[in-house]
Amino acid sequence: MATVHDYVQYRCGHQKWVSFPRIKAERRQKEEWLVAQLCTDCYRQSQRDQRIRQTFRDLEEARIRGLADLRGSEAMITWALRIRAECLAEIDQRFEQRRGMPGVTEEMVRRGMSACIRAMNRQTAASWWIDHLGDLPQTLTLDYLRELTSVPLEGSSQRSENPPASTMR
Numbered sequence: 001m002a003t004v005h006d007y008v009q010y011r012c013g014h015q016k017w018v019s020f021p022r023i024k025a026e027r028r029q030k031e032e033w034l035v036a037q038l039c040t041d042c043y044r045q046s047q048r049d050q051r052i053r054q055t056f057r058d059l060e061e062a063r064i065r066g067l068a069d070l071r072g073s074e075a076m077i078t079w080a081l082r083i084r085a086e087c088l089a090e091i092d093q094r095f096e097q098r099r100g101m102p103g104v105t106e107e108m109v110r111r112g113m114s115a116c117i118r119a120m121n122r123q124t125a126a127s128w129w130i131d132h133l134g135d136l137p138q139t140l141t142l143d144y145l146r147e148l149t150s151v152p153l154e155g156s157s158q159r160s161e162n163p164p165a166s167t168m169r
Contacts (some may be wrong), residue, residue: 007036012042050077058085066117074128080126087129087136091116 003019008031010016016039020027038046056082062069065088070077095113098104123129129136 010039010042012033012038014039014042016040055081058082061085061088068121068122068124070126070129071124076126076130077080080129083129083133084120088116088120116126 004022004027005017005019007015008018018030018034019029021140037043043115055078062081062084067088070080070084072080091113095109098112099106099109
């Protein structure tokens, strides 16, 4: 397909040399679309700025929630912070759904969230969060359940009726 080249002024004010289709209707449609967009340089910069702002929000949320700092390269930490923040948001949503269920007390929700935070704090390597991206809910649920069963309710004397696995033959 033959093309026509011309300058177009983007929404950001920059002008770029662009290839347009020869058919006038297609050319007009592409030009209308381009003038409403940022040029590629400005778009990339806006994406970088957005990622930086998101990283700062994720760091602040982690500090507020008492999450441990992550270890790894800067790029891995940035990515892992986003993964961990999304995972925490999903956990929050799950606890919020359970909050109104019969038999679920505020103490149970608070205890559950504390157990989840402790389970999340055991993983401080950014690479772990990236490697387990696909199975985070299941992995953290197992850690959370282990945490819940290892910490008795305040004021109760729970005792496991099952012997430890190491003594069973």
